[in-house]
Amino acid sequence: MSGGVKSGKRKRDWFLIGGLVFLSFLLLFAIFGPAIRGAQLSAEAKRLDPTLRTYDPVMDRISAKTHEPPGPVALLGTDELQRDIVARLAQGARISLFVGFTVQIIAVVVGVAVGMAGVFAPKWIRGPLLRFTDGMFAFPDILLAILIVSIIGFTVNAVIVALAITAWPAIARLTVTQVATLKDREYVIAAKAAGAPTIYLIFKHILPQMTGVLMAYSMIELAGTILAESTLSFLGIGVQAPEATWGNMIGAARINMNSYPIELIWPCLILSLTIFSLNFVGDGIIARSDPKSR
Amino acid sequence: MLHYASVQLARALLLRILFGALSLFFISFVTFVADEIQPGDRATVEAGEKATPATVERIRENLGLNRPWPVRYAEYVGNALHGDFGKSYYGIKEPVATVVGRNFPVTVVIATSAITLASIIGIFLGTLASIWANRAGDRAILVGSTLFVTLPNFVLAPILVYIFCLQLNYLPQIWKPDRPEGDFWYLVLPVAVLAARPTALLTRLTRAKMVETMQMEFIRACVAKGVPPFRLVLRHGLRNAVLPVITAIGTSFGVLLTGSFVVETVFNLPGLGFLTIDAIRKGDMPVIQTCVLLTGAMFIFLNLIVDLMLPILDPRIRESQV
Numbered sequence: 001m002s003g004g005v006k007s008g009k010r011k012r013d014w015f016l017i018g019g020l021v022f023l024s025f026l027l028l029f030a031i032f033g034p035a036i037r038g039a040q041l042s043a044e045a046k047r048l049d050p051t052l053r054t055y056d057p058v059m060d061r062i063s064a065k066t067h068e069p070p071g072p073v074a075l076l077g078t079d080e081l082q083r084d085i086v087a088r089l090a091q092g093a094r095i096s097l098f099v100g101f102t103v104q105i106i107a108v109v110v111g112v113a114v115g116m117a118g119v120f121a122p123k124w125i126r127g128p129l130l131r132f133t134d135g136m137f138a139f140p141d142i143l144l145a146i147l148i149v150s151i152i153g154f155t156v157n158a159v160i161v162a163l164a165i166t167a168w169p170a171i172a173r174l175t176v177t178q179v180a181t182l183k184d185r186e187y188v189i190a191a192k193a194a195g196a197p198t199i200y201l202i203f204k205h206i207l208p209q210m211t212g213v214l215m216a217y218s219m220i221e222l223a224g225t226i227l228a229e230s231t232l233s234f235l236g237i238g239v240q241a242p243e244a245t246w247g248n249m250i251g252a253a254r255i256n257m258n259s260y261p262i263e264l265i266w267p268c269l270i271l272s273l274t275i276f277s278l279n280f281v282g283d284g285i286i287a288r289s290d291p292k293s294r
Numbered sequence: 295m296l297h298y299a300s301v302q303l304a305r306a307l308l309l310r311i312l313f314g315a316l317s318l319f320f321i322s323f324v325t326f327v328a329d330e331i332q333p334g335d336r337a338t339v340e341a342g343e344k345a346t347p348a349t350v351e352r353i354r355e356n357l358g359l360n361r362p363w364p365v366r367y368a369e370y371v372g373n374a375l376h377g378d379f380g381k382s383y384y385g386i387k388e389p390v391a392t393v394v395g396r397n398f399p400v401t402v403v404i405a406t407s408a409i410t411l412a413s414i415i416g417i418f419l420g421t422l423a424s425i426w427a428n429r430a431g432d433r434a435i436l437v438g439s440t441l442f443v444t445l446p447n448f449v450l451a452p453i454l455v456y457i458f459c460l461q462l463n464y465l466p467q468i469w470k471p472d473r474p475e476g477d478f479w480y481l482v483l484p485v486a487v488l489a490a491r492p493t494a495l496l497t498r499l500t501r502a503k504m505v506e507t508m509q510m511e512f513i514r515a516c517v518a519k520g521v522p523p524f525r526l527v528l529r530h531g532l533r534n535a536v537l538p539v540i541t542a543i544g545t546s547f548g549v550l551l552t553g554s555f556v557v558e559t560v561f562n563l564p565g566l567g568f569l570t571i572d573a574i575r576k577g578d579m580p581v582i583q584t585c586v587l588l589t590g591a592m593f594i595f596l597n598l599i600v601d602l603m604l605p606i607l608d609p610r611i612r613e614s615q616v
Contacts, residue, residue, distance in 0.1 A: 135317060140552045140593055147586050150574040151328040227446055234448045235559055235571050247448075254452050254560070261456050268449040275444050 016284030019277035026274060030097050033090025076266055079249075080256060085263065088244035089270055095156065095245045096274070100226045102160050104218045107167035112207075112214070114168065115175025119183065120198050130176070137169035145228055149237050159238050163225050174217050178210045212289045219282035223275045230271055246271040303605070310601065314594040321590040322374065325583040326367050332579065335359060339383045374587070380580040390584045393569065398588070401558070401565035405550040407485045412492035413543050419493075420500025420539075421532060427505055435497060442494035447556040451487045455560075458483065468562040484561045488554060492546040499542050503535035510534075537608050544600035551596070552589045 070077045076085040118130045148162035182188065188205050196204075232238030233247025241248055249267040257264050329335070337354035338345075345353075354360050373379070379390040423435040442450075459467040469480050507513065508531050516530050555567035562568070566585060573581035 138593075138597060139590070140549065142555065143552055143586065143589055143593075146555070146570065146574065147325070147328065147582075150582055151332065223444070230446065231448065231556060235555060237571065237574050250448055250452070254448075257452060257456065258460060261460065264452050264456075268452065272445060272449055275446070276441075279444055 013284070015280040016288075019280035019284070022273055022277040023281065026093055026270075026277075027097070029090055030093035034087060034094060077263070079252065079263055080260075083244075085266055088249060089246070089266060091244040092246040092249060092267065093270070095239060095243065096226050096229060096271075099156065099160055099163065099229045099239075100222045103163045103167050103225045104222050106160075106164040107171050107221065108214065108218055110164070110168040111171025112175050114172040115179060116202055118172065118176045119179045120202070133169045133172045136166075137173055141166040141224075142228060142231060145232060146235075146237065149232060154237050154240050156239050156243070159229055159232055162232075163228055166228070167221060167225055170221055171214070171218065174214070175210070178213060179206055182206050182209050212285065216282045216285035216289065219278050219285065223278035223282070226271075226278070227275055307602065310598055314598055317594055318587070318591055319371075322371060322583075322587055323367070325586050326363075326370060329579045329583065330363060332577075335579075336383065379584040379587075382581050383578045384576055390580045393581060394566070394584050394588060397564055397566050397569045400563055401551060401554055401567060404481060404484050404488055404557070404563065404565065405547065405554060407481065408488035408550055409492060409543060409547045411485060412489040412496055412546065415489075416493045416496025417500050417532075417536070417539060420497040421504055421527065423497065423501040424504030424508065424531075425527060427501075432501075435501070439494035439497045442490045443498070445490070447487055447491070448560060450490055451483070451557065451560040454483055454487060469564070470562070480561075481563075484557050484563055487560075488550055488557050492543075492550065495546060496539060496542060500535065500539050503538055504531055507531050507535040537604070540607065541600055541604060544596060544603065548593050548596040548600075552593050 076089075078084055079088070114129060114133060118126055118133065121129065144166050145159075145162040148165060149158050152158040152161060183201075183206060188201060191201055191205055229238060230245065230247030230250070233245040234251045236248070236251060238247060239245045241252070246267040250264065250271070253260070253264040253267065335354070336357055337350050337359055340353050340357075341350045351360075359366070370380075377391055379394070381387045381389055382393060419435055419439075423432045426432040426435075455467055458465045465482055466475055466480050504527075508527075513526065513530060516526055521530065553567070554565060555571055557563070558565045558568035559571055566589065569581065570585040570589070572578075573585065
């Protein structure tokens with residue numbers, strides 16, 4: 001925090017703060033957005049449009065008009081099926097964050113376990129395991145994800161499984177390099193000399209030391225996961241309509257882009273900002289926790 | 295000594311090729327298993343939706359699909375090694391090799407154009423940024439490249455289409471069977487979108503490596519000797535800094551060849567990525583299998599080439615490997 005070169009540091013901090021602020025809003029939007037918009041819309045829709053008896057949460061229908069321009073009810077307008085764009089963005093945020101966090105939690109658990117085994121397991125397990133991890137890491141993620149999704153189906157759970165399988169090798173490799181330096185620190189060697197079992201060393205001395213770096217990297221990986229989920233949905237082989245995700249919103253809006261380009265802007269903007277923010281925050285945390293790069 | 299070194303190199307090469315071949319077998323096995331666990335096979339497709347279970351069973355027997363899976367896998371691999379990847383389930387049931395052979399060149403053309411463009415612009419901008427290090431021009435290039443590294447293809451593509459096709463009306467929007475304006479104009483936007491990310495990556499890498507190189511002792515010696523700036527940057531700086539960039543160009547090319555799904559789908563380009571996505575949507579398993587196998591093979595092969603090229607290009611690595 002203190003010392004160091006002032007000018008270079010402050011600029012990076014602005015990106016970090018900006019990213020954190022955006023992500024906080026996004027989280028609130030994802031948690032409360034659908035409920036608030038749903039309630040508000042059902043009241044408004046009934047009042048304003050007598051042809052619509054109730055707000056239908058499955059179809060998100062609020063208006064009798066397709067492609068309604070932004071107005072007091074639908075703040076950003078409606079899409080081709082009369083659904084409110086704000087409500088769909090919120091639902092998309094919810095799915096993106098849910099898929100992203102679930103995948104990253106699985107990836108961190110599996111990746112750390114494999115990484116630890118890659119350092120501490122006997123050589124005949126360690127060698128093939130690291131080879132396999134490297135092979136998985138080198139294989140193009142999106143291709144593997146596409147293959148897996150094509151086998152299990154185009155659902156949220158299938159997307160989670162596919163992306164988790166592609167996400168863990170990065171964390172495993174990070175764990176291996178982190179642990180390789182940590183396990184030779186004096187306090188770890190001292191604990192080992194005092195007779196502490198390996199499991200104790202891992203949980204008590206090594207893991208707590210690498211949580212910061214692990215979190216920062218999984219933030220950046222989270223951006224990749226959200227992007228991959230959007231890509232699958234955009235290609236029509238991820239989360240399917242009527243469920244809204246940013247990816248399939250972009251995909252649907254692209255088809256109507258000659259007539260209604262405005263509908264393309266919002267999902268693109270929110271997706272790009274999310275990915276930028278996650279990268280800024282991850283880089284910011286790494287820069288802060290690593291004294292060398294300051 | 296030299297003899298020993300070449301033996302070592304040959305051994306490493308052989309191991310890598312063996313590992314690559316093993317990976318390919320693994321991929322082929324995974325795609326085969328994928329076909330197994332999917333509901334439906336060639337027999338159900340041939341029989342149509344209204345067929346009775348008995349009919350399906352009879353067709354299955356005729357096609358030899360009721361034999362145990364190891365036999366069928368061996369047959370699949372044997373046929374694949376002879377260039378026979380089966381027939382597509384749909385359309386006119388063309389041999390998969392024909393379909394893939396028709397689509398593959400499109401992907402190669404756009405990926406090659408994109409990587410050429412990205413290499414030229416990326417190395418140029420990166421060198422420029424390193425000359426201006428920490429000044430306004432450098433900052434602008436850095437911010438721009440950060441933007442393009444993270445910007446998804448399917449966000450960039452519609453933006454460019456909106457500007458150049460809908461507003462300015464300079465370029466055609468999507469690939470069509472009849473192309474009045476000449477193929478080149480149809481490929482401008484796809485190549486630009488595809489090149490965006492590698493350009494940004496190569497710019498950043500070139501800048502970083504150039505800044506590192508230009509701080510070295512021998513550069514200072516060159517300055518003291520009076521080497522003109524242009525020659526200093528190009529001959530003494532860039533030649534030393536460019537090696538990791540060449541590796542990155544190789545891996546980026548691999549990513550472009552195997553990851554053009556989005557661009558080909560957006561611009562309706564009949565390439566390998568388009569074919570894969572189309573086959574997945576239809577459930578055309580033989581086509582999916584072959585596409586995945588081919589894409590995986592390309593990726594493994596390119597990585598092998600990159601790894602082999604490095605010791606040839608850089609004497610330092612050559613010596614350290616011995």
